[in-house]
Amino acid sequence: MAIWAPPAPPIHPMLRPRRPIIVTGPINRMGAACATALERGDRGIPIHGNGRDGKTWGVECLAMNASWQPFPVAFFFMDYGKPEKATENYFSATFLETAGMRTIRHATGAESMMRACNLLMERTRDLCQEAIAVVINEANRFTSFEHDHLVTLDNLLERRKKRAFFILIYQNDAEWGGQQAIDHRPPTQVTGRFYSMAHQFTGLLWGNANAIDFQGCDVTMAFNEYDEGVIFPDDETGVPCTAYFARNAYMNGYRLTSQVGLFREVVEDLRVKNHLPAIAPFPMQSFERFVYFLLVRIAGEDPNFRQFNREQALKALLWAGYIELELSKHAVVPDDTHR
Amino acid sequence: MRWCPMTHIADFGGARFVGADFSSLPGISVFGAFSRVVRLNHISHKSYFSAFGIRNRGNDDLSLRLTFSEASRSKVAEALSLKSAATLDAALWLPFRGGSNILETSWAFRYCPACLRQGFHTLLHQLPWVRRCPWHRMRLLTKCAVCDSSLTLRGDPGHQLLACRNGHDIFSEMVSCAYPFDQAESAAAFIDRYLTWAEKERAYTLLIPPEGATTSFDAMRNAVVLPQALRDSCRGPEWILSTSxxxxxxxxxxxxxxxxxxxxxxxxxxxxxxxxxxxxxxxxxxxxxxxxxxxxxxxxxxxxxxxxxxxxxxxxxxxxxxxxxxxxxxxxxxxxxxxxxxxxxxxxxxxxxxxxxxxxxxxxxxxxxxxxxxxxxxxxxxxxxxxxxxxxxxxxxxxxxxxxxxxxxxxxxxxxxxxxxxxxxxxxxxxxxxxxxxxxxxxxxxxxxxxxx
Known part of the structure; x- marks a missing residue:
C-alpha cells in the first residue's frame, strides 16, 4: 500500500533538524589558509582546533563555496576510525565506504587503494577539477602508517595528473585528559607534503572590548549573517532570519548586532563566576544554539518583542550548554558550577 | 561568502562501484558493464561472488555467459542496477523474430577498440551485419588489435579481464574513469535509431534458422541489410570474403x-x-x-x-x-x-x-x-x-x-x-x-x- 502524504509547507531553515551553516570569520580565515597552501603547492594542511568550534562545518562551508579557491577544487569527506591495525585495506575501505562504495571481499590493500584513486578520478571527471581536497576528520587518530597511505594515494593521483590536497582535521582535545599527538615526528617527506603549514581554527573571536565592527569581531559578523542572511522563503520575496522571528522589532530597526555589547557582558560575567578567563572565543556550537534560542524561543514566541534583556541572554547562554563546554576545556573543573 | 544551505558534500549518486554510472553509456551490454566495473574496481576473480553474486567458473567465456545465461545476467544486472531493456534483452537487437539464439551459435566477443578502451561494449557490436563501430568508424575486432591473440574473457588468475594473453591491454583504466565517453551522444542517437528500426522490422520479419545450425555469423552477416541511413555508418570493408x-x-x-x-x-x-x-x-x-x-x-x-x-x-x-x-x-x-x-x-x-x-x-x-x-x-x-x-x-x-x-x-x-x-x-x-x-x-x-x- 502506497503511503501518500500531502506536500508539506516550507519550513524555515532555523526550524529544521539540520540548521543552516553561516559563514563566519574563522571559516574565512581557514579558507584563506587553505588557499595559501593550495597556491604554494602543498599536498595538505592540518587544521587544529578544539571540539565544537565548528571545524567540520567550516570545511563543509568551504566545499560549498568556490570564491576562496585559487582554482577549482573537488571535496571529499572521510571520517577515520581507530583501527587496531592501520592497514592499507582498512584505510581504503574507510574511504570507499564513506563514499557509499560496496565492500569487496578478498581485495588486497593495493587493489583497494587503486579503486579509491579511480573513484576520485571518476568523481572529478565532469567538472574537470584537477585538485582534489580530501577532508579527513579525526586525523588526530593517524599513526605513521596512515601517513604512508596518504603518500600512496597522493602518488597514485599524481601519476594520473591530479593533485591531492589533504585537509587533516585534528581535534586538540580528543583524548581523555589531554591532547594527543601522532606517535613519532613524521619523516621529512610527510612533513614536506602535508605539514609545511598549519592552521589553528578557533571559535568566534570577540576582538577588542569596543570592537563591534565586522572586521575586528567575529561574533558581530556572525550575528550580521542572521540579520541580513538566511532569507526565507526565497531570495525575492523572503526576509532575513531576524526579521522572520522578530518582525515588528526588525521593522523598527532592531538588529542582533546592536546588542553585541550586552551579549559580551553576559558571557564575561558567566565565565568569571565560573573561574574562567573573562575573554575566550565563542565556540560555534554554543553560538549557534544561543542564537536559535534567542530568535526562535524568545523573540519568535513574543509578539511584543523589542530587544533582549540580560536575563534572556543569560538564559539562552545556559540553554546552549556554553558553560559546560567551556569548563570541559580546563583540567580542573570547579565543584560549584554557577548557572 | 554568503550563507548557503547545508548539504552533504559526499553525495555520490547511489552508484556502489566505481564506473557504475552507466547513464552516459547508452545500450551498454551486461558484459560491458561487468568488465568495466571489474577493471575499475580491481575486482579479482575470487571476488565475483561477493561483488556480483556469480560464481567464477574457470572455463566460462564471461561475455557469452552474461549475454545468454538468464541467471548470471540478472544477478549482475541487479548488482549494477542495470535496468535498460536494450542491455538486458539480446533479442531486442535482432530485426526479426524467431532467432534469439543465433548470436550464441557462433559467438565471438566482438569489440570496437576505441569503445573498449573507454570501457564500453554494446550488443550492437556483436551483430553480424554491423561491421564497423558506427560512431568511431573502426573495424570491429575479435582478437587483440596488437598481436591478434585471444582476449581474456574468463576469470583467470594471473590475467586481466580484456587484456590479451601477451599482456596487451585494450582497456584503459585512466581513460575510462577520467574522461567521459567521447561518442556518448552519437552512440545514443545511433542506437536509438537502430533499435527503433529493429523493432519495426521484428513486426514483419521471421527467421527460420536451419536445424542444428553451425554457421550463423557468416549467414546472418548477409541476411540482414540495414536501411541506408544506418548502413552508411557501419559498412564494412568490401574485401571480406563470404562463403554464403x-x-x-x-x-x-x-x-x-x-x-x-x-x-x-x-x-x-x-x-x-x-x-x-x-x-x-x-x-x-x-x-x-x-x-x-x-x-x-x-x-x-x-x-x-x-x-x-x-x-x-x-x-x-x-x-x-x-x-x-x-x-x-x-x-x-x-x-x-x-x-x-x-x-x-x-x-x-x-x-x-x-x-x-x-x-x-x-x-x-x-x-x-x-x-x-x-x-x-x-x-x-x-x-x-x-x-x-x-x-x-x-x-x-x-x-x-x-x-x-x-x-x-x-x-x-x-x-x-x-x-x-x-x-x-x-x-x-x-x-x-x-x-x-x-x-x-x-x-x-x-x-x-x-x-x-
Missing part, C-alpha cells in the same frame, strides 16, 4: 508469371512433413529437378554411370546424354538408380534420401509457418502462394543437388577433385517478411556448414 550465397524472392516479381493450381501444387509438397519415402513433385517445379539431374549426370567423369543408370536420368525427356558419355563397366547400383526424379504414371517423384536433410527440414518449417494463412481467391494471396512455391522449389532444388552429389561421391571419388561438383553441404537461413497476411519477400542465405550435424 543469398537469394531474395519478392512477391511483386511473382505477379508476372502466374502459376495455375497453386493450392494443389503446395498440397503435394506438404508430404514433406510426413515420413514417406518419396516426394511427389508438382508439375510446376519438376523441370528444375530434372534439369539438375541431367546436367550433373552429363558432367560426371567417363565411366561413372552405367547405361541403365544414365537412361533413368533422361527417362521421359526430349534431351539425350552427351555423346562423350562412356558407360561404367559394373552392374547398376540401387542407390544411384533412386537419384533421378522417377516418372511414375504422369508424375515425377524424388526419393527423400536424395534430399539434404537440413535443407528439406527448413523447407518443411517454411511450409508449416506459412501454409493455411492465405485466401486463394485473393490475387494478393495468390502472389504470396506463388512466392512460397518458388521459395520451396529453390530450397528443395539445392537440397536435391547437394544430396545427389553426396550419394554419387561415395561411388565416384573423382567428384572430390571437381571444383563445381565436389560434395558439400550448406544450410539455408530463411528470412520471411510478411505484411499483414501476405508474404512480401523471402530471403534464403545458403551458408556452408562448418561441421556435420
Amino acid at each position: 550465397h543469398t537469394r531474395t524472392l519478392k512477391r511483386q516479381a511473382m505477379r508476372a508469371n502466374t502459376v495455375h493450381d497453386l493450392p494443389s501444387a503446395l498440397a503435394k509438397l506438404t508430404s514433406l512433413r510426413d515420413e514417406v519415402a518419396g516426394l511427389e513433385l508438382p508439375p510446376q517445379i519438376s523441370p528444375g529437378f530434372l534439369n539438375i539431374g541431367c546436367q550433373l549426370a552429363n558432367r560426371l567423369p567417363p565411366e561413372s554411370l552405367t547405361d541403365a543408370e544414365m537412361s533413368l536420368f533422361f527417362h521421359g525427356l526430349a534431351c539425350q546424354p552427351n555423346r562423350t558419355f562412356k558407360p561404367a563397366r559394373r552392374s547398376p547400383l540401387a542407390e544411384i538408380r533412386f537419384l533421378p526424379p522417377l516418372l511414375i504414371g504422369q508424375t515425377r517423384v524424388i526419393h527423400r534420401s536424395t534430399l539434404s536433410k537440413t535443407a528439406s527440414r527448413s523447407a518443411e518449417q517454411l511450409l508449416a509457418v506459412i501454409v493455411g494463412q492465405f485466401m486463394p481467391p485473393d490475387p494478393q494471396a495468390e502472389a504470396s502462394l506463388q512466392l512460397l512455391l518458388r521459395a520451396l522449389a529453390s530450397i528443395l532444388k539445392r537440397a536435391y543437388a547437394e544430396g545427389m552429389r553426396i550419394v554419387l561421391s561415395r561411388y565416384i571419388p573423382a567428384l572430390f577433385d571437381s571444383k563445381r561438383d565436389r560434395p558439400r553441404l550448406t544450410e539455408p537461413w530463411i528470412l520471411v517478411r510478411k505484411e499483414g497476411h501476405q508474404l512480401d519477400r523471402i530471403k534464403i542465405v545458403w551458408a556452408k556448414r562448418s561441421r556435420l550435424p
Whole structure:
C-alpha cells in the first residue's frame, strides 16, 4: 500500500533538524589558509582546533563555496576510525565506504587503494577539477602508517595528473585528559607534503572590548549573517532570519548586532563566576544554539518583542550548554558550577 | 561568502562501484558493464561472488555467459542496477523474430577498440551485419588489435579481464574513469535509431534458422541489410570474403508469371512433413529437378554411370546424354538408380534420401509457418502462394543437388577433385517478411556448414 502524504509547507531553515551553516570569520580565515597552501603547492594542511568550534562545518562551508579557491577544487569527506591495525585495506575501505562504495571481499590493500584513486578520478571527471581536497576528520587518530597511505594515494593521483590536497582535521582535545599527538615526528617527506603549514581554527573571536565592527569581531559578523542572511522563503520575496522571528522589532530597526555589547557582558560575567578567563572565543556550537534560542524561543514566541534583556541572554547562554563546554576545556573543573 | 544551505558534500549518486554510472553509456551490454566495473574496481576473480553474486567458473567465456545465461545476467544486472531493456534483452537487437539464439551459435566477443578502451561494449557490436563501430568508424575486432591473440574473457588468475594473453591491454583504466565517453551522444542517437528500426522490422520479419545450425555469423552477416541511413555508418570493408550465397524472392516479381493450381501444387509438397519415402513433385517445379539431374549426370567423369543408370536420368525427356558419355563397366547400383526424379504414371517423384536433410527440414518449417494463412481467391494471396512455391522449389532444388552429389561421391571419388561438383553441404537461413497476411519477400542465405550435424 502506497503511503501518500500531502506536500508539506516550507519550513524555515532555523526550524529544521539540520540548521543552516553561516559563514563566519574563522571559516574565512581557514579558507584563506587553505588557499595559501593550495597556491604554494602543498599536498595538505592540518587544521587544529578544539571540539565544537565548528571545524567540520567550516570545511563543509568551504566545499560549498568556490570564491576562496585559487582554482577549482573537488571535496571529499572521510571520517577515520581507530583501527587496531592501520592497514592499507582498512584505510581504503574507510574511504570507499564513506563514499557509499560496496565492500569487496578478498581485495588486497593495493587493489583497494587503486579503486579509491579511480573513484576520485571518476568523481572529478565532469567538472574537470584537477585538485582534489580530501577532508579527513579525526586525523588526530593517524599513526605513521596512515601517513604512508596518504603518500600512496597522493602518488597514485599524481601519476594520473591530479593533485591531492589533504585537509587533516585534528581535534586538540580528543583524548581523555589531554591532547594527543601522532606517535613519532613524521619523516621529512610527510612533513614536506602535508605539514609545511598549519592552521589553528578557533571559535568566534570577540576582538577588542569596543570592537563591534565586522572586521575586528567575529561574533558581530556572525550575528550580521542572521540579520541580513538566511532569507526565507526565497531570495525575492523572503526576509532575513531576524526579521522572520522578530518582525515588528526588525521593522523598527532592531538588529542582533546592536546588542553585541550586552551579549559580551553576559558571557564575561558567566565565565568569571565560573573561574574562567573573562575573554575566550565563542565556540560555534554554543553560538549557534544561543542564537536559535534567542530568535526562535524568545523573540519568535513574543509578539511584543523589542530587544533582549540580560536575563534572556543569560538564559539562552545556559540553554546552549556554553558553560559546560567551556569548563570541559580546563583540567580542573570547579565543584560549584554557577548557572 | 554568503550563507548557503547545508548539504552533504559526499553525495555520490547511489552508484556502489566505481564506473557504475552507466547513464552516459547508452545500450551498454551486461558484459560491458561487468568488465568495466571489474577493471575499475580491481575486482579479482575470487571476488565475483561477493561483488556480483556469480560464481567464477574457470572455463566460462564471461561475455557469452552474461549475454545468454538468464541467471548470471540478472544477478549482475541487479548488482549494477542495470535496468535498460536494450542491455538486458539480446533479442531486442535482432530485426526479426524467431532467432534469439543465433548470436550464441557462433559467438565471438566482438569489440570496437576505441569503445573498449573507454570501457564500453554494446550488443550492437556483436551483430553480424554491423561491421564497423558506427560512431568511431573502426573495424570491429575479435582478437587483440596488437598481436591478434585471444582476449581474456574468463576469470583467470594471473590475467586481466580484456587484456590479451601477451599482456596487451585494450582497456584503459585512466581513460575510462577520467574522461567521459567521447561518442556518448552519437552512440545514443545511433542506437536509438537502430533499435527503433529493429523493432519495426521484428513486426514483419521471421527467421527460420536451419536445424542444428553451425554457421550463423557468416549467414546472418548477409541476411540482414540495414536501411541506408544506418548502413552508411557501419559498412564494412568490401574485401571480406563470404562463403554464403543469398537469394531474395519478392512477391511483386511473382505477379508476372502466374502459376495455375497453386493450392494443389503446395498440397503435394506438404508430404514433406510426413515420413514417406518419396516426394511427389508438382508439375510446376519438376523441370528444375530434372534439369539438375541431367546436367550433373552429363558432367560426371567417363565411366561413372552405367547405361541403365544414365537412361533413368533422361527417362521421359526430349534431351539425350552427351555423346562423350562412356558407360561404367559394373552392374547398376540401387542407390544411384533412386537419384533421378522417377516418372511414375504422369508424375515425377524424388526419393527423400536424395534430399539434404537440413535443407528439406527448413523447407518443411517454411511450409508449416506459412501454409493455411492465405485466401486463394485473393490475387494478393495468390502472389504470396506463388512466392512460397518458388521459395520451396529453390530450397528443395539445392537440397536435391547437394544430396545427389553426396550419394554419387561415395561411388565416384573423382567428384572430390571437381571444383563445381565436389560434395558439400550448406544450410539455408530463411528470412520471411510478411505484411499483414501476405508474404512480401523471402530471403534464403545458403551458408556452408562448418561441421556435420
